[in-house]
Amino acid sequence: MARHSAQIAGAKGRRSAGHVTLADVARLAGVATMSASRALRMPGEVSPELRRRVQRAIEQLGYVRNRVAGGLAGAANDMVGVIVPSMHNAFFSATLEALARELESRGVGLLVANSGYDARKESDLAYALLSWRPRALVLTGVDHSAKVLHLMRGVSTPLIEMWDLSPRPATLNIGFSHREVGKAVARHFASAGYRKLAFAGANMQLDRRARQRCAGFVAEALRLGLQRPRVVEIEQRAEVGRGREAAAELLRGTPAVQAAAFSNDVLALGALFECQARGIAVPGRLALAGFGDLDVVAQTVPSITSVAPPSAEIGRLVGQAVFDKQLRDRRAIDLGFHLIARASSAPRR
Amino acid sequence: MARHSAQIAGAKGRRSAGHVTLADVARLAGVATMSASRALRMPGEVSPELRRRVQRAIEQLGYVRNRVAGGLAGAANDMVGVIVPSMHNAFFSATLEALARELESRGVGLLVANSGYDARKESDLAYALLSWRPRALVLTGVDHSAKVLHLMRGVSTPLIEMWDLSPRPATLNIGFSHREVGKAVARHFASAGYRKLAFAGANMQLDRRARQRCAGFVAEALRLGLQRPRVVEIEQRAEVGRGREAAAELLRGTPAVQAAAFSNDVLALGALFECQARGIAVPGRLALAGFGDLDVVAQTVPSITSVAPPSAEIGRLVGQAVFDKQLRDRRAIDLGFHLIARASSAPRR
DNA sequence: CTGAAAGCGCTAACAA
DNA sequence: TTGTTAGCGCTTTCAG
Numbered sequence: 001m002a003r004h005s006a007q008i009a010g011a012k013g014r015r016s017a018g019h020v021t022l023a024d025v026a027r028l029a030g031v032a033t034m035s036a037s038r039a040l041r042m043p044g045e046v047s048p049e050l051r052r053r054v055q056r057a058i059e060q061l062g063y064v065r066n067r068v069a070g071g072l073a074g075a076a077n078d079m080v081g082v083i084v085p086s087m088h089n090a091f092f093s094a095t096l097e098a099l100a101r102e103l104e105s106r107g108v109g110l111l112v113a114n115s116g117y118d119a120r121k122e123s124d125l126a127y128a129l130l131s132w133r134p135r136a137l138v139l140t141g142v143d144h145s146a147k148v149l150h151l152m153r154g155v156s157t158p159l160i161e162m163w164d165l166s167p168r169p170a171t172l173n174i175g176f177s178h179r180e181v182g183k184a185v186a187r188h189f190a191s192a193g194y195r196k197l198a199f200a201g202a203n204m205q206l207d208r209r210a211r212q213r214c215a216g217f218v219a220e221a222l223r224l225g226l227q228r229p230r231v232v233e234i235e236q237r238a239e240v241g242r243g244r245e246a247a248a249e250l251l252r253g254t255p256a257v258q259a260a261a262f263s264n265d266v267l268a269l270g271a272l273f274e275c276q277a278r279g280i281a282v283p284g285r286l287a288l289a290g291f292g293d294l295d296v297v298a299q300t301v302p303s304i305t306s307v308a309p310p311s312a313e314i315g316r317l318v319g320q321a322v323f324d325k326q327l328r329d330r331r332a333i334d335l336g337f338h339l340i341a342r343a344s345s346a347p348r349r
Numbered sequence: 350m351a352r353h354s355a356q357i358a359g360a361k362g363r364r365s366a367g368h369v370t371l372a373d374v375a376r377l378a379g380v381a382t383m384s385a386s387r388a389l390r391m392p393g394e395v396s397p398e399l400r401r402r403v404q405r406a407i408e409q410l411g412y413v414r415n416r417v418a419g420g421l422a423g424a425a426n427d428m429v430g431v432i433v434p435s436m437h438n439a440f441f442s443a444t445l446e447a448l449a450r451e452l453e454s455r456g457v458g459l460l461v462a463n464s465g466y467d468a469r470k471e472s473d474l475a476y477a478l479l480s481w482r483p484r485a486l487v488l489t490g491v492d493h494s495a496k497v498l499h500l501m502r503g504v505s506t507p508l509i510e511m512w513d514l515s516p517r518p519a520t521l522n523i524g525f526s527h528r529e530v531g532k533a534v535a536r537h538f539a540s541a542g543y544r545k546l547a548f549a550g551a552n553m554q555l556d557r558r559a560r561q562r563c564a565g566f567v568a569e570a571l572r573l574g575l576q577r578p579r580v581v582e583i584e585q586r587a588e589v590g591r592g593r594e595a596a597a598e599l600l601r602g603t604p605a606v607q608a609a610a611f612s613n614d615v616l617a618l619g620a621l622f623e624c625q626a627r628g629i630a631v632p633g634r635l636a637l638a639g640f641g642d643l644d645v646v647a648q649t650v651p652s653i654t655s656v657a658p659p660s661a662e663i664g665r666l667v668g669q670a671v672f673d674k675q676l677r678d679r680r681a682i683d684l685g686f687h688l689i690a691r692a693s694s695a696p697r698r
Numbered sequence: 699c700t701g702a703a704a705g706c707g708c709t710a711a712c713a714a
Numbered sequence: 715t716t717g718t719t720a721g722c723g724c725t726t727t728c729a730g
Contacts, residue, residue: 019482019504021707032717037709047715062503065480068420069707072722077417079460079481087446088439097436100463104474109460109481111428114449125453131414132428132458133368154411155368240648269645276650296618296645299589301625370723381701386725396699418723421706 020061029057040065071133078108080322081129082138085117085207086237090294092140094311095162095318099138102319108135115140117206117237123147130155136322142166142173143208158328160321162314164209165332173332174317178209181307182216184339185261185289188305190224192341193348194259194287197221197229200246200271201263202238210263213291217261230257238263243270244277251280258287259345265290265297268304272344288344302343310335369410378406389414420482427457429671430478431487434466434556435586439643441489443660444511444667448487451668457484464489466555466586472496479504485671491515491522492557507677509670511663513558514681522681523666527558530656531565533688534610534638537654539573541690542697543608543636546570546578549595549620550612551587559612562640566610579606587612592619593626600629607636608694614639614646617653621693637693651692659684 026036031050039046039054057063071077080103084092100110111129115122122139126148129137136158139148142165149170152159159171166173182199189197199218204211214231221229232249234242246267250257251274262268268290275282282288282302290297293308313335321327375385380399388395388403406412420426429452433441449459460478464471471488475497478486486506488497491513498519501508508520515522531548538546548567553560563580570578581598583591595616599606600623611617617639624631631637631651639646642657662684670676 019707023707033707034709034718035716038716041709045715050716062499064476064500064504066482066707067480068417068426068482069722070709071417072421072724073707073709074722075709087436087449088442090437090439093437093442096461097463100436100461104462104477107477109477110462111458112445112449112461113453113459114446127413128453128456128458131416133415133417150411151413155413240645244648266644270648273648273650295615296589299593299619299622301622368723372723382723383702383725384700387700390725394699399700415723418706419725421708422723422725423706424725 019066020063021066022063025054025057025061025063028061029053076135077133078106079111079132079134080108080136080138080319081111081113081126081132081134083113083115083122083125083129084140085115087112087114091292091309091311092163095315098312098315099319100315102316103322106323108322117203119145123151126151130157133157136160138162138318140164141208142169142175158322160318160328162318163309164212165334169331172321172328172330174314174321174335175333176310176335176337177216178212179216179219181291181309181337182213182218182261183220184337185213185291185307186217186220186224186226186229188289188339188341189259189261189287189345190221190226192259192287192345194345195226196255196258197226198232198250198257198260199229199263200232200234200243200250200260200267202234202236202242202267204233204263205235207263213261213263234267238266240266240270240273243267244274245270247271247274247286251278251286258348259283259289260286261289261291263291265292265294265304265306268306268344269294269297269300272300272302272304283344283346283348287346287348293338293340298340298342300344302346305342305345306340308338308340310337368415369412370415371412374403374406374410374412377410378402425484426482427455428460428481428483429457429485429487429668430460430462430475430481430483432462432464432471432474432478433489434464436461436463440641440658440660441512444664447661447664448668449664451665452671455672457671466552468494472500475500479506482506485509487511487667489513490557491518491524507671509667509677511667512658513561514683518680521670521677521679523663523670523684524682525659525684525686526565527561528565528568530640530658530686531562531567531610532569533686534562534640534656535566535569535573535575535578537638537688537690538608538610538636538694539570539575541608541636541694543694544575545604545607546575547581547599547606547609548578548612549581549583549592549599549609549616551583551585551591551616553582553612554584556612562612583616587615589615589619589622592616593623594619596620596623596635600627600635607697608632608638609635610638610640612640614641614643614653614655617655617693618643618646618649621649621651621653631693632695632697636695636697642687642689647689647691649693651695654691654694655689657687657689659686 297304646653
């Protein structure tokens with residue numbers, strides 16, 4: 001008996017530890033559940049009276065909307081999944097922040113995951129994110145494992161690729177050409193009078209974009225009639241300490257390198273510090289250029305030449321593409337980049 | 350007629366643009382939906398035969414699990430919501446990355462949002478995140494608007510606060526004492542022989558933690574019998590350029606400051622560069638210390654003294670707390686910090 | 699070990 | 715403008 005009545009009492013608040021439902025709100029407001037739903041989602045299309053009553057009930061009950069149920073019921077699932085190779089990286093952070101801002105303004109959540117530049121992990125994460133039925137899946141780069149592409153074939157979720165451009169995009173690409181970045185830096189060095197060039201890149205086996213910047217740099221140097229740039233590969237992720245080491249390595253070789261490009265500002269910073277520590281003049285003895293245009297490289301002494309990628313713009317545009325089918329139907333959007341010449345690569349006298 | 354048959358044909362693949370359902374899988378495998386569900390979630394508890402058939406059907410159909418439906422049906426909603434003040438910040442990025450890693454290993458997704466240090470935005474975001482019925486809500490800091498706290502009262506979602514410790518925590522706090530950080534830096538300067546101290550902090554009106562570091566620094570200096578440190582407030586977010594300006598400001602005043610602490614390594618970096626640009630000896634003329642222990646401050650010339658917060662550990666522990674009720678029932682977990690003395694604050698001769 | 703029935707909380711579609 | 719009905723795709727009972 002006691003048990004029975006407990007069950008009955010429970011029928012209403014069964015999930016006593018759970019959340020208040022919209023039906024509870026409607027009951028308290030004395031209206032149909034559907035009316036409460038409408039009052040919430042399209043307040044303009046219900047009577048002020050209804051709106052008020054529902055509003056009051058919501059406040060009284062501390063109701064929090066349940067988008068999980070809403071998503072199932074057919075409303076668009078207001079979530080976007082994004083995979084970045086690393087969150088601990090100013091480039092992608094800026095993109096994520098801009099993307100989040102863009103989405104938040106439309107009430108859409110950001111489900112993030114980081115692959116750590118691991119293709120296998122990326123495909124696992126893509127599956128996990130898709131299982132939330134996001135409005136769109138955003139991946140970094142354009143080279144994904146066959147598994148990911150196969151996965152996408154089974155679902156209707158739009159795929160957006162960012163931070164790179166594919167030669168023949170199968171879906172929307174929002175980014176810029178890393179190869180062109182490399183070429184631009186080589187041209188910059190050449191026009192400033194440097195003839196013995198080098199490129200130091202971190203994590204190039206896994207990071208296609210860094211590899212492309214390197215390839216563009218080398219190709220352009222050759223095209224300009226310079227000798228083949230020396231390439232130093234750092235088999236780890238970019239860190240300032242690795243940049244110092246790379247600089248030490250470059251300084252060791254002969255013939256002497258006059259200008260070095262780095263796959264990442266973090267490395268370029270390290271190179272500058274190594275030069276400072278050894279009393280090597282920058283750019284007098286060694287000119288430097290990075291990539292990323294981190295806040296800090298504009299302030300060092302001397303300031304460091306860098307390439308500014310459109311990090312935030314990428315995030316913003318990806319966010320817009322989520323809602324704009326027309327935009328999504330474009331194959332590729334090249335946002336370009338800016339080479340910012342600074343003291344570290346001032347023209348040779 | 351044509352229309353009618355189209356509807357019938359559509360009955361099966363109604364959402365032709367949609368996803369394959371578990372029922373489709375079960376049908377193809379010739380088993381009940383429930384069996385397919387079990388084969389997926391508890392492969393160990395079904396016959397190998399069933400497992401195989403379901404597996405085959407899944408592959409054939411390209412089925413992707415739908416956690417939205419699963420969540421609604423009662424399975425725990427495998428998602429965690431987290432709000433950070435900024436994603437474009439190495440501290441929080443490291444925490445997010447560690448948290449994501451911890452959650453991913455258990456198949457739980459990370460829904461992130463950034464408040465931009467805006468309390469009003471934080472409460473809006475908290476609502477938005479709660480509407481996904483996450484397993485837990487993670488907020489940065491311990492000072493939230495009344496609205497947020499009121500919101501939490503209405504739901505059963507556990508709240509975890511990170512990166513700070515409240516004097517009397519109402520929920521699990523995982524972090525460290527920023528006041529103690531400030532005190533430690535002041536003591537460090539004092540014991541290295543510096544007597545005229547200063548503190549420069551960015552965004553201190555909005556960032557309680559920076560404010561606490563400042564307060565601890567000042568209080569400890571006074572306790573040690575030093576004169577009241579000069580405090581420079583930067584009414585913007587920390588940027589290297591702001592650090593240069595702050596250093597310029599400090600260098601201007603009299604009596605001359607001997608050692609300056611900064612609320613953030615980014616500012617300390619700027620200060621170092623300003624000194625380099627002006628030919629001011631560090632630490633000879635001005636000693637420096639930052640906060641955050643960014644990769645870069647260990648490599649500058651001279652290297653910069655800093656305080657290493659347990660960024661990644663916070664993320665890891667928060668991740669564990671999500672799954673560990675016992676852990677969650679603890680009120681506060683103080684992870685401490687490390688002061689790393691470097692050349693920029695070497696003892697005065 | 700497997701299956702059938704009954705919802706989870708919400709919203710689209712239709713009716714009043 | 716508001717209400718009623720019928721699910722969304724899955725999982726939790728509870729039976730076989």
